[in-house]
Amino acid sequence: MLKTNLAFFKLEFNQAIQYRASALVGVLTQIAWGLMYIFLYSSFMNNSVGSTDMTIEQMSTYIWLQQGFLMLINIWRIDPKIFSDIKTGNVSMQLVRPIKLYKMWYYSVLGNKVARTLLRCIPLLIFASLPFLGQMRFMFQTDPFLLTTSIVSLVLTCLMNVAYTLIVIDLVFITHDETTIRQVFNIILQFLSGLIIPLQFMPEWLLSILKFTPFYYSTNLSFNIYSGYYNDPKEILIGIGIQLLWLIGFLVLGNVLLKTKMKRVTVLGG
Protein backbone atom coordinates (compact mmCIF):
# COMPACT_ATOMS: atom_id res chain seq x y z
CA MET A 1 0.00 0.00 0.00
CA LEU A 2 2.70 2.43 1.00
CA LYS A 3 4.67 1.44 -2.06
CA THR A 4 1.84 2.43 -4.39
CA ASN A 5 1.49 5.77 -2.66
CA LEU A 6 5.21 6.42 -2.80
CA ALA A 7 5.00 5.71 -6.52
CA PHE A 8 2.53 8.58 -6.88
CA PHE A 9 4.89 10.79 -4.90
CA LYS A 10 7.77 9.82 -7.19
CA LEU A 11 5.73 10.27 -10.34
CA GLU A 12 4.74 13.83 -9.46
CA PHE A 13 8.20 14.59 -8.12
CA ASN A 14 9.91 13.48 -11.31
CA GLN A 15 7.48 15.42 -13.45
CA ALA A 16 7.84 18.64 -11.50
CA ILE A 17 11.62 18.45 -11.29
CA GLN A 18 11.83 18.73 -15.10
CA TYR A 19 11.09 22.44 -15.14
CA ARG A 20 14.55 23.62 -14.16
CA ALA A 21 14.85 26.65 -16.43
CA SER A 22 11.50 28.00 -15.41
CA ALA A 23 12.41 27.47 -11.76
CA LEU A 24 15.58 29.49 -12.23
CA VAL A 25 13.59 32.39 -13.64
CA GLY A 26 11.21 32.00 -10.73
CA VAL A 27 14.11 32.29 -8.31
CA LEU A 28 15.12 35.62 -9.84
CA THR A 29 11.56 36.87 -9.48
CA GLN A 30 11.40 35.79 -5.89
CA ILE A 31 14.74 37.39 -5.04
CA ALA A 32 13.42 40.71 -6.34
CA TRP A 33 10.26 40.18 -4.35
CA GLY A 34 12.10 39.32 -1.16
CA LEU A 35 14.36 42.34 -1.44
CA MET A 36 11.41 44.61 -1.98
CA TYR A 37 9.68 43.45 1.19
CA ILE A 38 12.88 43.59 3.22
CA PHE A 39 13.48 47.17 2.09
CA LEU A 40 9.92 48.08 2.93
CA TYR A 41 9.84 46.51 6.38
CA SER A 42 13.27 47.74 7.39
CA SER A 43 12.17 51.21 6.41
CA PHE A 44 9.22 50.80 8.72
CA MET A 45 11.41 49.44 11.49
CA ASN A 46 14.09 52.14 11.20
CA ASN A 47 12.21 55.31 10.38
CA SER A 48 9.08 55.33 12.45
CA VAL A 49 7.82 56.17 15.90
CA GLY A 50 6.48 52.71 16.73
CA SER A 51 8.59 49.61 17.18
CA THR A 52 8.52 45.85 17.28
CA ASP A 53 10.48 43.26 19.21
CA MET A 54 11.67 41.65 15.99
CA THR A 55 15.17 42.55 14.78
CA ILE A 56 16.00 43.38 11.15
CA GLU A 57 18.05 40.16 10.90
CA GLN A 58 15.13 38.05 12.12
CA MET A 59 12.71 39.81 9.78
CA SER A 60 15.04 39.33 6.78
CA THR A 61 15.55 35.66 7.58
CA TYR A 62 11.78 35.26 7.86
CA ILE A 63 11.21 36.87 4.45
CA TRP A 64 13.92 34.77 2.76
CA LEU A 65 12.48 31.57 4.21
CA GLN A 66 9.04 32.62 3.04
CA GLN A 67 10.35 33.19 -0.50
CA GLY A 68 12.41 30.00 -0.45
CA PHE A 69 9.50 27.82 0.60
CA LEU A 70 6.84 29.69 -1.33
CA MET A 71 5.99 26.65 -3.43
CA LEU A 72 5.46 24.61 -0.29
CA ILE A 73 3.06 27.03 1.33
CA ASN A 74 1.26 28.54 -1.61
CA ILE A 75 -1.95 26.74 -2.50
CA TRP A 76 -2.44 28.85 -5.59
CA ARG A 77 0.41 27.35 -7.53
CA ILE A 78 -0.31 23.69 -7.20
CA ASP A 79 -0.43 21.38 -10.13
CA PRO A 80 -3.92 21.90 -11.53
CA LYS A 81 -4.15 18.36 -12.95
CA ILE A 82 -6.36 17.18 -10.11
CA PHE A 83 -8.67 20.12 -10.66
CA SER A 84 -8.88 19.49 -14.37
CA ASP A 85 -9.54 15.78 -13.64
CA ILE A 86 -12.53 16.85 -11.58
CA LYS A 87 -13.68 19.26 -14.26
CA THR A 88 -13.39 16.91 -17.21
CA GLY A 89 -14.69 13.83 -15.45
CA ASN A 90 -11.38 11.99 -15.66
CA VAL A 91 -11.72 11.57 -11.92
CA SER A 92 -13.92 8.55 -12.61
CA MET A 93 -10.81 6.83 -13.98
CA GLN A 94 -9.18 7.24 -10.59
CA LEU A 95 -12.30 6.04 -8.81
CA VAL A 96 -12.25 2.62 -10.45
CA ARG A 97 -8.72 1.98 -9.25
CA PRO A 98 -8.39 -0.14 -6.14
CA ILE A 99 -6.67 2.57 -4.11
CA LYS A 100 -7.78 5.20 -1.68
CA LEU A 101 -8.40 8.47 -3.52
CA TYR A 102 -7.40 10.63 -0.56
CA LYS A 103 -4.01 9.01 -0.16
CA MET A 104 -3.31 9.12 -3.87
CA TRP A 105 -4.08 12.82 -4.08
CA TYR A 106 -2.16 13.52 -0.90
CA TYR A 107 1.02 11.91 -2.14
CA SER A 108 0.71 13.51 -5.59
CA VAL A 109 0.35 17.01 -4.17
CA LEU A 110 3.18 16.34 -1.73
CA GLY A 111 5.51 15.11 -4.46
CA ASN A 112 4.75 18.07 -6.65
CA LYS A 113 5.31 20.56 -3.85
CA VAL A 114 8.53 19.02 -2.58
CA ALA A 115 10.08 18.93 -6.06
CA ARG A 116 9.16 22.51 -6.85
CA THR A 117 10.41 23.70 -3.49
CA LEU A 118 13.75 21.93 -3.77
CA LEU A 119 14.36 23.50 -7.18
CA ARG A 120 13.80 26.97 -5.83
CA CYS A 121 14.85 27.11 -2.22
CA ILE A 122 18.47 26.01 -2.62
CA PRO A 123 19.60 28.66 -5.17
CA LEU A 124 17.50 31.29 -3.46
CA LEU A 125 18.86 30.69 0.00
CA ILE A 126 22.43 30.53 -1.34
CA PHE A 127 21.96 33.95 -2.87
CA ALA A 128 20.26 35.26 0.26
CA SER A 129 23.16 34.28 2.48
CA LEU A 130 25.76 36.19 0.46
CA PRO A 131 27.59 38.55 2.82
CA PHE A 132 27.10 41.72 0.78
CA LEU A 133 23.48 41.88 1.89
CA GLY A 134 24.67 42.79 5.37
CA GLN A 135 21.84 42.93 7.87
CA MET A 136 19.40 41.85 5.22
CA ARG A 137 20.97 38.47 4.55
CA PHE A 138 19.65 35.05 5.42
CA MET A 139 21.38 33.99 8.62
CA PHE A 140 22.36 30.51 9.70
CA GLN A 141 20.93 29.13 12.90
CA THR A 142 23.76 27.55 14.87
CA ASP A 143 21.82 26.57 17.96
CA PRO A 144 21.20 22.80 17.58
CA PHE A 145 17.90 22.84 19.49
CA LEU A 146 16.39 25.67 17.47
CA LEU A 147 17.66 24.15 14.22
CA THR A 148 16.17 20.71 14.88
CA THR A 149 12.84 21.99 16.17
CA SER A 150 12.50 24.38 13.24
CA ILE A 151 13.08 21.53 10.78
CA VAL A 152 10.54 19.33 12.57
CA SER A 153 8.08 22.19 12.55
CA LEU A 154 8.72 22.88 8.86
CA VAL A 155 8.00 19.26 7.96
CA LEU A 156 4.76 19.44 9.94
CA THR A 157 3.91 22.74 8.25
CA CYS A 158 4.38 21.09 4.89
CA LEU A 159 2.16 18.12 5.79
CA MET A 160 -0.44 20.49 7.22
CA ASN A 161 -0.40 22.56 4.09
CA VAL A 162 -0.92 19.55 1.86
CA ALA A 163 -3.82 18.48 4.09
CA TYR A 164 -5.30 21.98 3.78
CA THR A 165 -4.91 21.73 0.00
CA LEU A 166 -6.76 18.40 0.08
CA ILE A 167 -9.66 20.05 1.90
CA VAL A 168 -9.76 22.63 -0.89
CA ILE A 169 -9.72 19.85 -3.49
CA ASP A 170 -12.56 18.05 -1.66
CA LEU A 171 -14.64 21.21 -1.63
CA VAL A 172 -14.01 21.77 -5.33
CA PHE A 173 -15.06 18.16 -5.91
CA ILE A 174 -18.26 18.77 -3.95
CA THR A 175 -19.23 22.17 -5.36
CA HIS A 176 -17.55 22.09 -8.80
CA ASP A 177 -16.64 25.74 -8.37
CA GLU A 178 -12.89 25.86 -8.73
CA THR A 179 -11.83 29.50 -9.01
CA THR A 180 -13.73 30.98 -6.10
CA ILE A 181 -12.95 28.25 -3.62
CA ARG A 182 -9.27 28.25 -4.45
CA GLN A 183 -9.13 32.01 -4.30
CA VAL A 184 -10.96 32.39 -1.00
CA PHE A 185 -9.01 29.62 0.75
CA ASN A 186 -5.78 31.04 -0.59
CA ILE A 187 -6.55 34.55 0.68
CA ILE A 188 -7.47 33.23 4.12
CA LEU A 189 -4.30 31.17 4.33
CA GLN A 190 -2.05 33.96 3.09
CA PHE A 191 -3.41 36.65 5.33
CA LEU A 192 -3.85 34.69 8.55
CA SER A 193 -0.60 32.74 8.42
CA GLY A 194 1.49 35.83 7.90
CA LEU A 195 2.39 35.67 4.23
CA ILE A 196 1.09 39.15 3.40
CA ILE A 197 2.62 40.77 6.46
CA PRO A 198 4.41 38.79 9.21
CA LEU A 199 2.08 38.09 12.14
CA GLN A 200 4.42 40.02 14.44
CA PHE A 201 3.36 43.23 12.67
CA MET A 202 -0.30 42.61 13.40
CA PRO A 203 -2.11 44.09 16.40
CA GLU A 204 -2.16 42.17 19.68
CA TRP A 205 -5.92 41.56 19.71
CA LEU A 206 -5.76 39.80 16.36
CA LEU A 207 -2.79 37.70 17.44
CA SER A 208 -4.60 36.51 20.55
CA ILE A 209 -7.46 35.30 18.35
CA LEU A 210 -5.12 33.71 15.83
CA LYS A 211 -3.54 31.59 18.56
CA PHE A 212 -6.75 29.53 18.48
CA THR A 213 -6.48 28.87 14.74
CA PRO A 214 -4.17 26.52 12.84
CA PHE A 215 -2.69 29.43 10.90
CA TYR A 216 -0.64 30.64 13.85
CA TYR A 217 1.09 27.24 14.03
CA SER A 218 2.26 26.85 10.45
CA THR A 219 4.90 28.95 8.70
CA ASN A 220 4.82 31.52 11.48
CA LEU A 221 6.00 28.91 13.97
CA SER A 222 8.65 27.15 11.91
CA PHE A 223 10.20 30.25 10.34
CA ASN A 224 10.33 32.13 13.60
CA ILE A 225 11.92 29.24 15.49
CA TYR A 226 14.63 29.21 12.84
CA SER A 227 15.17 32.96 12.97
CA GLY A 228 15.46 32.77 16.75
CA TYR A 229 12.45 34.99 17.41
CA TYR A 230 10.80 32.19 19.36
CA ASN A 231 13.48 30.79 21.64
CA ASP A 232 11.73 29.56 24.78
CA PRO A 233 12.10 25.73 24.63
CA LYS A 234 8.84 25.07 26.49
CA GLU A 235 6.85 27.38 24.23
CA ILE A 236 8.38 25.81 21.13
CA LEU A 237 7.58 22.24 22.17
CA ILE A 238 3.98 23.16 23.05
CA GLY A 239 3.69 24.91 19.69
CA ILE A 240 4.85 21.82 17.84
CA GLY A 241 2.39 19.71 19.83
CA ILE A 242 -0.50 21.98 18.84
CA GLN A 243 0.72 21.85 15.25
CA LEU A 244 0.54 18.06 15.32
CA LEU A 245 -3.04 18.21 16.62
CA TRP A 246 -4.10 20.57 13.85
CA LEU A 247 -2.44 18.30 11.28
CA ILE A 248 -4.51 15.37 12.50
CA GLY A 249 -7.61 17.58 12.48
CA PHE A 250 -7.02 18.58 8.86
CA LEU A 251 -6.42 14.98 7.81
CA VAL A 252 -9.62 13.81 9.47
CA LEU A 253 -11.67 16.66 8.02
CA GLY A 254 -10.32 16.00 4.53
CA ASN A 255 -11.13 12.29 4.77
CA VAL A 256 -14.62 12.90 6.13
CA LEU A 257 -15.42 15.43 3.41
CA LEU A 258 -14.30 13.05 0.73
CA LYS A 259 -16.25 10.16 2.23
CA THR A 260 -19.51 12.12 2.33
CA LYS A 261 -18.93 13.08 -1.27
CA MET A 262 -18.18 9.47 -2.22
CA LYS A 263 -21.64 8.39 -1.17
CA ARG A 264 -23.05 10.26 -4.12
CA VAL A 265 -20.57 11.08 -6.82
CA THR A 266 -21.60 13.26 -9.70
CA VAL A 267 -19.04 13.12 -12.44
CA LEU A 268 -18.78 15.96 -14.90
CA GLY A 269 -18.03 15.45 -18.56
CA GLY A 270 -18.29 12.36 -20.69
Next chain:
Amino acid sequence: MVRLYFKYLGMMIKSQLEYRKTFLLLVCSQMLSSFTCLAAIFFMFDKFGNINGYKFEEVIICFIVSFFAFSIVECLFRGLDKFEDIISDGTFDRILTRPRPILFQVVSSKIEISKIGRMLLSIVALIAVLANQPQLLQWDKLLTIFNMILGTCILYSSIFIVRAGICFYTTQGLEIMNIFTDGVRDLTQYPLDIYGETIKKIFTFVIPAALVNYYPFVYLIGRDTNIINMFCPLFVVILLIPSLIFWKIGVRKYRSVGS
Protein backbone atom coordinates in the same frame (compact mmCIF):
# COMPACT_ATOMS: atom_id res chain seq x y z
CA MET B 1 -14.14 51.07 -33.69
CA VAL B 2 -15.48 52.54 -30.46
CA ARG B 3 -18.90 51.13 -31.30
CA LEU B 4 -17.39 47.73 -31.98
CA TYR B 5 -15.56 47.86 -28.66
CA PHE B 6 -18.76 48.55 -26.78
CA LYS B 7 -20.44 45.74 -28.62
CA TYR B 8 -17.65 43.41 -27.46
CA LEU B 9 -17.95 44.80 -23.94
CA GLY B 10 -21.70 44.19 -23.91
CA MET B 11 -21.18 40.62 -25.09
CA MET B 12 -18.61 39.94 -22.40
CA ILE B 13 -20.84 41.34 -19.67
CA LYS B 14 -23.79 39.28 -20.85
CA SER B 15 -21.79 36.07 -21.12
CA GLN B 16 -20.25 36.50 -17.68
CA LEU B 17 -23.59 37.33 -16.11
CA GLU B 18 -25.00 34.07 -17.39
CA TYR B 19 -23.36 32.41 -14.40
CA ARG B 20 -24.70 34.91 -11.92
CA LYS B 21 -23.81 33.12 -8.70
CA THR B 22 -20.27 32.34 -9.81
CA PHE B 23 -19.86 35.93 -10.93
CA LEU B 24 -21.02 37.33 -7.60
CA LEU B 25 -18.77 34.96 -5.66
CA LEU B 26 -15.82 35.94 -7.82
CA VAL B 27 -16.47 39.64 -7.24
CA CYS B 28 -16.72 39.00 -3.50
CA SER B 29 -13.49 37.05 -3.38
CA GLN B 30 -11.78 39.84 -5.34
CA MET B 31 -13.01 42.31 -2.75
CA LEU B 32 -11.84 40.08 0.07
CA SER B 33 -8.39 39.89 -1.48
CA SER B 34 -8.12 43.68 -1.84
CA PHE B 35 -9.51 44.08 1.63
CA THR B 36 -6.71 42.00 3.17
CA CYS B 37 -4.15 44.22 1.43
CA LEU B 38 -5.87 47.29 2.84
CA ALA B 39 -5.96 45.69 6.29
CA ALA B 40 -2.25 44.82 6.02
CA ILE B 41 -1.25 48.42 5.35
CA PHE B 42 -3.54 49.59 8.14
CA PHE B 43 -1.96 47.16 10.60
CA MET B 44 1.53 48.28 9.63
CA PHE B 45 0.69 51.88 10.47
CA ASP B 46 -1.16 50.79 13.58
CA LYS B 47 2.08 49.18 14.77
CA PHE B 48 4.63 51.70 13.55
CA GLY B 49 2.75 55.01 13.50
CA ASN B 50 4.44 56.44 10.43
CA ILE B 51 7.07 55.73 7.81
CA ASN B 52 9.74 58.26 6.82
CA GLY B 53 7.44 60.89 8.31
CA TYR B 54 4.50 59.95 6.09
CA LYS B 55 1.23 59.39 7.89
CA PHE B 56 -1.31 56.67 7.13
CA GLU B 57 -3.77 59.20 5.66
CA GLU B 58 -1.11 60.24 3.17
CA VAL B 59 0.24 56.85 2.16
CA ILE B 60 -3.24 55.43 1.67
CA ILE B 61 -3.64 57.73 -1.36
CA CYS B 62 -0.72 56.00 -3.08
CA PHE B 63 -2.23 52.65 -2.23
CA ILE B 64 -5.65 53.51 -3.65
CA VAL B 65 -4.26 55.04 -6.84
CA SER B 66 -2.08 52.00 -7.44
CA PHE B 67 -4.90 49.56 -6.78
CA PHE B 68 -7.56 51.44 -8.70
CA ALA B 69 -5.42 51.85 -11.81
CA PHE B 70 -4.29 48.24 -11.71
CA SER B 71 -7.85 46.99 -11.45
CA ILE B 72 -8.90 49.08 -14.45
CA VAL B 73 -6.02 47.80 -16.57
CA GLU B 74 -6.51 44.22 -15.41
CA CYS B 75 -10.21 44.39 -16.22
CA LEU B 76 -9.94 45.98 -19.66
CA PHE B 77 -6.61 44.56 -20.86
CA ARG B 78 -7.07 40.94 -19.79
CA GLY B 79 -6.38 39.89 -23.38
CA LEU B 80 -2.82 41.17 -23.08
CA ASP B 81 -2.43 39.66 -19.63
CA LYS B 82 -3.31 36.20 -20.91
CA PHE B 83 -1.69 36.69 -24.30
CA GLU B 84 0.22 33.40 -24.20
CA ASP B 85 -3.14 31.60 -24.35
CA ILE B 86 -4.15 33.60 -27.42
CA ILE B 87 -0.91 32.60 -29.14
CA SER B 88 -0.83 28.97 -28.06
CA ASP B 89 -4.41 28.08 -28.98
CA GLY B 90 -4.13 29.69 -32.39
CA THR B 91 -6.60 32.50 -31.76
CA PHE B 92 -3.96 34.95 -32.87
CA ASP B 93 -3.98 33.48 -36.40
CA ARG B 94 -7.67 34.22 -36.58
CA ILE B 95 -7.09 37.75 -35.37
CA LEU B 96 -4.51 38.35 -38.09
CA THR B 97 -7.01 37.55 -40.83
CA ARG B 98 -9.49 40.20 -39.75
CA PRO B 99 -9.40 43.73 -41.16
CA ARG B 100 -9.16 45.55 -37.82
CA PRO B 101 -6.09 46.74 -35.86
CA ILE B 102 -4.38 43.79 -34.19
CA LEU B 103 -3.80 45.29 -30.78
CA PHE B 104 -7.39 46.48 -30.64
CA GLN B 105 -8.65 42.96 -31.30
CA VAL B 106 -6.37 41.41 -28.71
CA VAL B 107 -7.48 43.88 -26.09
CA SER B 108 -11.16 43.51 -26.84
CA SER B 109 -11.02 39.72 -27.05
CA LYS B 110 -11.08 39.30 -23.27
CA ILE B 111 -12.58 41.66 -20.76
CA GLU B 112 -12.67 40.40 -17.21
CA ILE B 113 -15.64 42.09 -15.58
CA SER B 114 -15.23 40.21 -12.30
CA LYS B 115 -12.20 42.38 -11.50
CA ILE B 116 -14.78 45.02 -10.72
CA GLY B 117 -14.62 43.87 -7.08
CA ARG B 118 -11.21 45.41 -6.64
CA MET B 119 -12.32 48.53 -8.48
CA LEU B 120 -15.38 48.97 -6.27
CA LEU B 121 -13.35 48.67 -3.11
CA SER B 122 -10.84 51.25 -4.39
CA ILE B 123 -13.65 53.68 -5.22
CA VAL B 124 -15.18 53.28 -1.76
CA ALA B 125 -11.78 53.80 -0.14
CA LEU B 126 -11.09 56.86 -2.30
CA ILE B 127 -14.41 58.44 -1.34
CA ALA B 128 -13.73 57.72 2.33
CA VAL B 129 -10.30 59.36 2.08
CA LEU B 130 -11.69 62.43 0.32
CA ALA B 131 -14.49 62.75 2.85
CA ASN B 132 -12.07 62.60 5.75
CA GLN B 133 -9.55 65.00 4.31
CA PRO B 134 -11.25 68.20 3.16
CA GLN B 135 -7.90 69.75 2.25
CA LEU B 136 -7.82 67.42 -0.75
CA LEU B 137 -11.06 68.81 -2.11
CA GLN B 138 -9.43 71.54 -4.16
CA TRP B 139 -9.36 71.50 -7.90
CA ASP B 140 -5.58 71.22 -8.16
CA LYS B 141 -5.38 68.32 -5.70
CA LEU B 142 -8.25 66.50 -7.35
CA LEU B 143 -6.65 67.03 -10.75
CA THR B 144 -3.40 65.62 -9.39
CA ILE B 145 -5.17 62.49 -8.15
CA PHE B 146 -6.86 62.15 -11.52
CA ASN B 147 -3.52 62.55 -13.29
CA MET B 148 -1.96 59.95 -11.01
CA ILE B 149 -4.66 57.40 -11.81
CA LEU B 150 -4.49 58.14 -15.53
CA GLY B 151 -0.70 58.02 -15.56
CA THR B 152 -0.61 54.75 -13.62
CA CYS B 153 -3.07 53.21 -16.08
CA ILE B 154 -0.85 54.24 -18.99
CA LEU B 155 2.22 52.89 -17.22
CA TYR B 156 0.63 49.51 -16.56
CA SER B 157 -0.76 49.27 -20.09
CA SER B 158 2.64 49.82 -21.64
CA ILE B 159 4.15 47.19 -19.34
CA PHE B 160 1.35 44.81 -20.33
CA ILE B 161 2.03 45.46 -24.02
CA VAL B 162 5.73 44.70 -23.59
CA ARG B 163 4.91 41.58 -21.60
CA ALA B 164 2.58 40.35 -24.32
CA GLY B 165 5.16 41.27 -26.97
CA ILE B 166 7.70 39.00 -25.30
CA CYS B 167 5.32 36.08 -25.85
CA PHE B 168 6.06 36.34 -29.58
CA TYR B 169 9.57 35.13 -28.84
CA THR B 170 8.95 32.73 -25.98
CA THR B 171 5.40 31.49 -26.79
CA GLN B 172 5.04 31.17 -23.04
CA GLY B 173 4.45 33.79 -20.40
CA LEU B 174 7.49 34.56 -18.30
CA GLU B 175 7.18 34.57 -14.56
CA ILE B 176 9.91 37.18 -14.34
CA MET B 177 7.64 39.73 -15.97
CA ASN B 178 5.55 39.62 -12.80
CA ILE B 179 8.21 41.83 -11.24
CA PHE B 180 7.14 44.57 -13.59
CA THR B 181 3.38 44.12 -13.26
CA ASP B 182 2.52 42.86 -9.78
CA GLY B 183 5.85 44.06 -8.44
CA VAL B 184 5.34 47.62 -9.62
CA ARG B 185 1.79 47.49 -8.28
CA ASP B 186 3.02 46.46 -4.83
CA LEU B 187 5.95 48.89 -4.83
CA THR B 188 3.81 51.88 -5.72
CA GLN B 189 1.48 51.23 -2.82
CA TYR B 190 3.95 53.31 -0.84
CA PRO B 191 5.72 56.54 -1.87
CA LEU B 192 8.83 55.28 -3.63
CA ASP B 193 11.42 57.20 -1.60
CA ILE B 194 10.94 54.92 1.42
CA TYR B 195 12.82 52.15 -0.38
CA GLY B 196 15.94 54.29 -0.54
CA GLU B 197 17.55 56.60 -3.08
CA THR B 198 18.75 53.85 -5.49
CA ILE B 199 15.33 52.33 -5.97
CA LYS B 200 13.81 55.77 -6.40
CA LYS B 201 16.35 56.56 -9.14
CA ILE B 202 15.71 53.23 -10.93
CA PHE B 203 12.00 53.89 -10.88
CA THR B 204 12.41 57.42 -12.16
CA PHE B 205 14.68 56.73 -15.11
CA VAL B 206 14.34 53.04 -16.03
CA ILE B 207 10.69 52.30 -15.28
CA PRO B 208 9.14 55.69 -14.66
CA ALA B 209 6.89 54.60 -11.80
CA ALA B 210 8.06 57.52 -9.64
CA LEU B 211 6.49 59.91 -12.15
CA VAL B 212 3.04 58.62 -11.30
CA ASN B 213 3.78 57.97 -7.66
CA TYR B 214 6.42 59.93 -5.78
CA TYR B 215 6.48 63.32 -7.56
CA PRO B 216 2.74 63.98 -7.72
CA PHE B 217 2.43 62.54 -4.23
CA VAL B 218 4.72 65.13 -2.64
CA TYR B 219 2.69 67.82 -4.37
CA LEU B 220 -0.50 66.30 -3.06
CA ILE B 221 0.59 66.34 0.57
CA GLY B 222 2.07 69.82 0.22
CA ARG B 223 5.76 68.99 0.62
CA ASP B 224 6.64 70.41 -2.78
CA THR B 225 4.47 73.02 -4.44
CA ASN B 226 6.16 73.04 -7.83
CA ILE B 227 3.34 72.91 -10.37
CA ILE B 228 5.28 70.53 -12.66
CA ASN B 229 4.76 67.72 -10.14
CA MET B 230 1.06 67.96 -10.78
CA PHE B 231 1.41 67.09 -14.44
CA CYS B 232 4.39 64.78 -14.43
CA PRO B 233 2.20 61.60 -14.41
CA LEU B 234 1.18 62.52 -17.94
CA PHE B 235 4.76 62.20 -19.17
CA VAL B 236 4.59 58.40 -18.97
CA VAL B 237 2.72 58.60 -22.27
CA ILE B 238 6.21 58.65 -23.85
CA LEU B 239 6.70 55.09 -22.59
CA LEU B 240 3.94 53.91 -24.92
CA ILE B 241 6.10 54.68 -27.98
CA PRO B 242 8.91 52.14 -27.37
CA SER B 243 6.45 49.52 -26.13
CA LEU B 244 4.29 49.86 -29.24
CA ILE B 245 7.38 49.64 -31.45
CA PHE B 246 8.41 46.50 -29.57
CA TRP B 247 4.93 45.05 -30.13
CA LYS B 248 5.07 45.86 -33.88
CA ILE B 249 8.44 44.11 -34.23
CA GLY B 250 7.04 41.13 -32.37
CA VAL B 251 4.01 40.87 -34.67
CA ARG B 252 6.33 40.87 -37.69
CA LYS B 253 8.38 38.05 -36.15
CA TYR B 254 5.32 35.99 -35.29
CA ARG B 255 5.11 32.38 -36.40
CA SER B 256 1.98 30.36 -35.92
CA VAL B 257 2.06 27.63 -33.29
CA GLY B 258 -1.54 26.54 -32.94
CA SER B 259 -3.85 24.67 -35.18
